[in-house]
Amino acid sequence: MAHCAWRFGLIRLLALLGLALGAAACQPQTAPAPTTAVTEIPPAPGVTLAAPAGAAGLGDPLYPALGNGGYDVQHYTIDLTVDVARNMLDGVTTITAHAMQPLSAFNLDFSGLTITRVTVNGQSADYRRQGSETTITPLQPLAAGARLTVTVAYRGEPQPIRDPGVPFVPLGWQRFEQGIAVVSEPSGAMNWFPSNNHPADKATFTFRVQVPKPYQVAANGVLADTQDAGSSTTFVWQMTDPMATYLATVHIGRYEVVTATGPGGVTLRHYFPLGTPDTVEARFARIPQMMQFMTERFGPYPFDAYGVALLPVSTGWALETQTLSTYGADGADEAEVFHELMHEWFGNSVSPATWQDVWLNEGFATYFQWLWQEETEGRPAFDATVQQAYAGLVSRRVGPVLPQQPAGMFTAATYQRGACTLHALRLTVGDAVFFQILRTYYERFAGGVASTADFSATAVEVSGQPGVEALLHAWLTSPTLPLLVHIGQQQVYR
Ligand code: ARG
Ligand code: ZN
Numbered sequence: 001m002a003h004c005a006w007r008f009g010l011i012r013l014l015a016l017l018g019l020a021l022g023a024a025a026c027q028p029q030t031a032p033a034p035t036t037a038v039t040e041i042p043p044a045p046g047v048t049l050a051a052p053a054g055a056a057g058l059g060d061p062l063y064p065a066l067g068n069g070g071y072d073v074q075h076y077t078i079d080l081t082v083d084v085a086r087n088m089l090d091g092v093t094t095i096t097a098h099a100m101q102p103l104s105a106f107n108l109d110f111s112g113l114t115i116t117r118v119t120v121n122g123q124s125a126d127y128r129r130q131g132s133e134t135t136i137t138p139l140q141p142l143a144a145g146a147r148l149t150v151t152v153a154y155r156g157e158p159q160p161i162r163d164p165g166v167p168f169v170p171l172g173w174q175r176f177e178q179g180i181a182v183v184s185e186p187s188g189a190m191n192w193f194p195s196n197n198h199p200a201d202k203a204t205f206t207f208r209v210q211v212p213k214p215y216q217v218a219a220n221g222v223l224a225d226t227q228d229a230g231s232s233t234t235f236v237w238q239m240t241d242p243m244a245t246y247l248a249t250v251h252i253g254r255y256e257v258v259t260a261t262g263p264g265g266v267t268l269r270h271y272f273p274l275g276t277p278d279t280v281e282a283r284f285a286r287i288p289q290m291m292q293f294m295t296e297r298f299g300p301y302p303f304d305a306y307g308v309a310l311l312p313v314s315t316g317w318a319l320e321t322q323t324l325s326t327y328g329a330d331g332a333d334e335a336e337v338f339h340e341l342m343h344e345w346f347g348n349s350v351s352p353a354t355w356q357d358v359w360l361n362e363g364f365a366t367y368f369q370w371l372w373q374e375e376t377e378g379r380p381a382f383d384a385t386v387q388q389a390y391a392g393l394v395s396r397r398v399g400p401v402l403p404q405q406p407a408g409m410f411t412a413a414t415y416q417r418g419a420c421t422l423h424a425l426r427l428t429v430g431d432a433v434f435f436q437i438l439r440t441y442y443e444r445f446a447g448g449v450a451s452t453a454d455f456s457a458t459a460v461e462v463s464g465q466p467g468v469e470a471l472l473h474a475w476l477t478s479p480t481l482p483l484l485v486h487i488g489q490q491q492v493y494r
Pocket of ligand 1: 166169171183185186318319339410
């Protein structure tokens with residue numbers, strides 16, 4: 001889906017990629033290359049130049065192969081018939097997109113499952129697979145700006161994705177003992193539907209999932225229809241706001257569905273596996289108050305519905321799957337419930353331009369857990385939490401917030417040092433300006449993507465303090481940990 005912010009991010013990515021390619025091409029030479037201008041040779045009359053192929057990746061600093069160049073997805077329709085007992089899928093994903101350049105071929109990210117047929121604009125298309133890259137060659141090249149409908153039919157048992165960013169958990173569509181669920185951040189989406197698998201290309205989604213009775217299906221957005229076909233049921237879910245592929249989820253199981261109404265009339269619907277103890281359900285009871293807290297500061301909840309879905313197994317993590325946060329069977333403590341809810345504004349509505357920008361999700365969510373504590377327990381409790389987090393960074397010598405490799409994405413650097421980065425900004429500009437920066441950043445990039453540079457530019461602009469850029473830069477990139485001090489150099493935490 002095209003957004004100004006998204007385009008900005010892409011241009012930045014392409015610029016980075018260009019620099020990298022330029023650097024790679026610039027090998028040492030025996031003699032200095034003459035600096036003559038390159039003469040463009042025009043094509044001979046009557047010769048049409050072949051359309052180029054779309055890039056196989058978007059050049060993400062951590063995951064260069066994720067996503068694909070040359071097109072912009074508007075909508076995914078993911079149509080699945082699921083044999084739950086055998087975890088077998090029979091699927092068709094239909095992608096509508098725009099070509100952003102002439103295209104002789106383009107790539108989708110898709111891993112594992114067997115493809116049975118590909119069409120482009122209604123005609124069968126050739127495809128070639130290599131690892132998680134599928135290259136599709138339409139019968140005729142596509143013109144820049146052309147509308148594009150791609151269908152991919154496939155079947156098989158999804159194979160979990162192993163991702164160095166989250167070595168502790170297999171990603172994508174997976175079967176648990178008593179059901180199926182999808183947890184994808186960052187790369188797992190490609191094990192169950194073909195996509196432009198990068199948050200820079202957000203799109204709307206329709207899920208049509210047929211399961212044998214008595215299973216139920218929960219997915220992102222709103223349950224638009226339930227179709228009874230005798231021994232099976234088809235659940236149709238609609239996600240009508242832009243969503244990154246890593247946030248797409250499907251949960252299949254047997255649930256008690258608990259509904260309520262949140263602030264501003266937002267529909268709440270929670271999917272608790274049958275037999276979930278009341279004490280676990282009660283851990284989510286304060287969600288309406290939490291939504292109210294976020295709404296007062298940043299404006300209305302950004303989507304049509306909210307709720308949680310619990311896996312049938314315990315986990316040590318949760319995931320902010322859009323409109324339907326995913327938790328382990330035991331739920332989580334209040335801070336984590338707030339953390340995942342808060343991601344709907346920061347992470348899901350405003351999404352990271354690249355995976356290197358993931359602190360814009362996790363540093364923000366961590367800092368907002370602390371703000372929730374400030375709200376509910378008072379400033380001294382908040383100060384103690386910040387002090388403790390900062391002391392932890394010092395004693396563990398936690399390095400720069402911006403990761404240089406996938407393994408640095410979900411660490412104390414992005415979470416706690418990212419949160420302390422925001423606190424350092426707050427101490428520097430004061431509460432009123434700090435919250436104005438966050439509001440402006442949110443309003444500007446809601447529904448799209450934002451980069452660290454976008455956040456820094458917004459902070460400088462709103463505060464009118466150019467020095468804020470250097471402050472953020474040190475916190476985000478310096479190997480050594482900056483002191484957490486007031487701008488007047490009075491040290492606050494020692
Ligand atoms: N984004 C998650 C959080 O809110 C953590 C991500 C872990 N990734 C995963 N696939 N479980 O903290
Ligand atoms: Zn998080």
